[in-house]
Amino acid sequence: MKKLLSCLFAVAILIINVIPCFAANPTLSISSNDYTIGIGDEITVSVNLSSGSNLGTLTFNVNYNTSQFEYIAGSVSTGLFESGESNVASGGKVSFACVSTGVVTDGGTVASMKFRVLSTGGKISVSVVDATDENDGRVTVAGSSISLSCNHAGMVWETEKASTCTTHGVERGTCTCGYTTTREADLASHTYSSSTVIKEATCTTTGIEVGTCTVCGENGAQSPIPAKGHDYSEWVITREATAETMGVKERICQTCGDKKTQTIPTLIEGIDPEDTTGDDVTESTTEFAPIYTPEPSTNNYMDEIETETTTEANGLFGNAVGSDIAIIVVIALAVLLVLVLVVYMILIIRQKKK
Ligand SMILES: [Zn+2]
Ligand SMILES: [Zn+2]
Ligand SMILES: [Zn+2]
Known part of the structure; x- marks a missing residue:
């Protein structure tokens, strides 16, 4: 019986020794607030410890590619460890060292960092340098990494197949990260x-x-x-003007038949109605002056008038003025003849007396 109890105790000790060994197998995981990133983005990365780690100290590095990320700032989170510090190392490595006065059993964020994205598609990892339990015994802690994929914000689209107004073409996009894809192009405008x-x-x-x-x-x-406007014919006189009554003329649109009517003023006394052609009548409705006023513009015209007047005055005795002048001339000649005869008679009488 005593031997059996001793055996059970040994099993219990074995179990007690084994359980801490399973519990003290903590991990450091790494996470980001944004797993799809674009160039120029600012991201926050945190390092998280699993619960039940039983750690007293923890030293770890956060690794990144300096051509992909620019480190801005980082700090140790209070709550899990009593104190801690971070250092920026060259070559894309940030080092953290944390110490606790007791045993860390809770899990949570150990440290957090800010990075600016320089090129897309980068990876950030955490690796443990050293970890001990409360008795300064070595504890194995596993680290992890995150891959940040490109959000393809820098995609440049080019036409692969042109659209028409009825069919969609194809556009191909290529990102600065090398990613390429196609999409349906918008319809083209109508022609x-x-x-x-x-x-x-x-x-x-x-x-x-x-x-x-x-x-x-x-x-x-x-x-x-635009409206075409009427296409009127020439004016046509439909009623001749007389000295007493006005005349009427009209013109008709040859497209739509629209009729325009205008009155012709009464004729002026002394103007022969027979002389008025259609065109003259049209003129007379707007201008009376030309009928009365001879064109004074040329001297030749005036010369002709004078010449004709002179010719008519000398040449035609048949008219009233011409015959009056002839009578006066005949009387004058007769009186002259009588005077000549009287003088001749006086001279003859004087010679007979001698
Ligand atoms: Zn991309
Ligand atoms: Zn069309
Ligand atoms: Zn018309």
Whole structure:
């Protein structure tokens, strides 16, 4: 019986020795607030200790590639360890050293750091340098790493297959990290190079035309066609003017038949109505002056008038003024003849007395 108890005790001791060995197998994990990053982003990375570590001291490094990340700042979190410090080492390594007066049994964040992203697709890892329990016994602690993938914010898109107004083309995007993908391109704009008349313009109303796509036949925005304006014929006199009554003339649009009517003023006395041609009448409705005023613009015209007047005064005795002058001349000649005869008679009488 005593031997059996002794055996059980030995098993219990073995179990007690084994259990701390399982418990004291802590891990340091590393995490980020943003696993998809772009160039210029600022990210926070934290180092976390699993619970039940039974650690008294912990020294670890955080490793990164200096061409991918710029270290900004880091600090040890209070709560798990009593004190700790961080140092920036060259070559992309930040070192942390933490000490506790008791045994660390809780898990949580040990340290946190800020990095700026210089190029995408980087990796940050944590490696343990040294870890001891409360009795300065060595404890094995495993570390871990995180890979930060590119958010492809720097993607440059190029046309791989052009779109038409009816079919989507293909665009290919290439990121600075080397990632490449394709997407559906937006439809192209319509090509409105011809137009269709929906409503014809008339003399007085505007029409409507619409652009039609030469590719798909789609009708675009409507645009107005200006009114054509009337196309009137020449004026036609429908009632001749007389000295007493005004005349009427009209003209008709050869497109729509619109009729315009205008009055012709009464004729001026002494002007022969027969001399008035259609054009002259049109003139007379607007201008009376030319009928009365001879064109004084050329001297030749005036010379002709003077010449004609002179010729008529000398040449034609048949008229009233000419015959009066002839009578006066005849009387004067007769009186002269009588005077000559009287003088002749007096001379003859004086010679007979001698
Ligand atoms: Zn990318
Ligand atoms: Zn189209
Ligand atoms: Zn018209």
